[in-house]
Amino acid sequence: MSEEAKNIKPIKNFKTARQEDLLQPKIPPQALDVEKAVLGAMLIDKRGVNEAIDILFPEVFYLPEHQLIYQAIFSLFQDLQPIDFLTVSQRLEKMGKLKEAGGEFYLVELAKNVASAANIEFHARILLEKYIRREMIDIARKMEVNAFDETRDIFEILDEAEQQLFSITQGSLKQAAQSVDKILMDVKNQLEEIGKGDKLPGIRSGFPSIDEITAGWQRGDLIILAARPSMGKTAFALNMARNISIDYKIPVAFFSLEMTAQQLVKRILSAETQIPAEKFRTGNFTDEELKILNHKISVISNNPNLYINDSSMMTIFDLRAQARRMKSKYGIEIIFIDYLQLMHASDKMKPGNREQEISTISRNLKALAKELDIPIIALSQLSRKVEERNARDQHKRPMLSDLRESGAIEQDADIVSFIYRPEYYGLMEWDDDDEASPTHNEAEFIIAKHRNGKTARIRLKFYNEIGLFAELDHHLPLTKEEKSVFESKINRMPDIDPKDAFGKESEDDFPF
DSSP, X not given: OOHHHHTOOOOTTOOOHHHHHHHSOOOOSOOHHHHHHHHHHHHHOHHHHHHHTTTOOGGGOSSHHHHHHHHXXXXXXXXXXXXXXXXXXXXXXXXXXXXXXXXXXXXXXXXXXXXXXXXXXXXXXXXHHHXXXXXXXXXXXXXXXXXXXXXXXXXXXHHHHHHHHHHHHXXXXXXXXXXHHHHHHHHHHHHHHHHTXXXXXXXXXXXXXHHHHHSSBOTTOEEEEEEOTTSSXXXXXXXXXXXXXXXXXXXXXXXXXXXXXXHHHHHHHHHHHTXXXXXXXXXXOOHHHHHHHHHHHHHHHTSOOEEEEOOSSOBHHHHHHHHHHHHHHHOOOEEEEEOGGGOBSOTTOOSOOHHHHHHHHHHHHHHHHHHHTSOEEEEEEBXXXXXXXXXXXXXXXXXXXXXXXXXXXXXHOSEEEEEEOGGGGTOOBOOOSSSOOBOTTXXXXXXXXXXXXXXXXXXXXXXXXXXXXXXXXXXXXXXXXXXXXXXXXXXXXXXXXXXXXXXXXSGGGOOO
């Protein structure tokens, strides 16, 4: 050992500079002079109240005396009463808090030390920033205590911390009003972009007949896709997610509370390869099917724009937190949720009014769509009232009143749509005003509510075995066996139109 090393003496009770810094007592972030200036301005000028009242709330002020004074000011504002030194003093006295707030002398001092309400909005936002910093410090301290508690579940601690941070954002950061001239310019630019070609203002679904009505799924919209079980709502949502992520290269988030990610991918592959879903359960593929399957897997894996979350026990807060992360990390531009009734408002919510809980969820989904500026498509169940209707008279077509558990879903949604398959109920012909046509391999996409457009009923093809929706004029390619039968019938009956080779009455009834 070198002489220099021998002369180094161990340091007892060593603490890093950072540790010593943490041990020093600190005053929480605050700006008392700004607090006095804001309250003084509100006491002498009505404009000061109007500019700051939407930004501030009592807890923003650091001093308890200032919190009480602001409570009195806010109370007078709510009651449409004038706000000045005298009225605030009287309101505090009525509240029994005048002495606690510093007395009349302190109110006089606040009013005397301010010349005008100029810059009050800027000063109010300084106070808001200080409040957020204090709250973050408080949350960090609670997290530290909880993290040391080995009896607490780590994911429960994380969820609690995220919820507290989110509550600060919700309660504190509000969108300011925009001047109409700026909004007009944004609208003008958007209309010019649309007019340049066939570009839609929204996200294409992959179904031109639907996009023609909706102009694509619009940013900030909540779209409800509802149906009875076995109607194909998950298949339809997956078809759209596939079209958007692969054909249009747009990042998509798919939250599945009912099925696993593996099950969803199998259904996508079934529709993509046109191999019956049953084979994905048994694994009995032919060599030709395996080649097709491997090719499609390669195509989809080279377009990684679909992100699936299959958490089954998810609250609306969990979804909001996950959605924000995915938006930040992957640039998500549209969200699918399958399905709304499987979600809960909160882990800690006591069993009670389910309708109220669904209302909370739908309101939060609409708020999330606006916050992230993306469309959200939420799948929903319909009530059994559909089955109770007389099939011959009403054809069991869904209505807005069939939405399950909450009228708030209809209220919050920008678009409410249904999927209806009369074939499922044994109805062989459509009940349109037009000439009757067969219902085999067909479905109807119903837009029952459209806040910014018209309602419509759109007929689509639906191939149940592979879970594929397509435009009405779409036909699947024939299998080898079908081609053989098809060609043999044509050879025997050369005068027969190929469309009628199977003895079908019309092209609409042609199964492929």
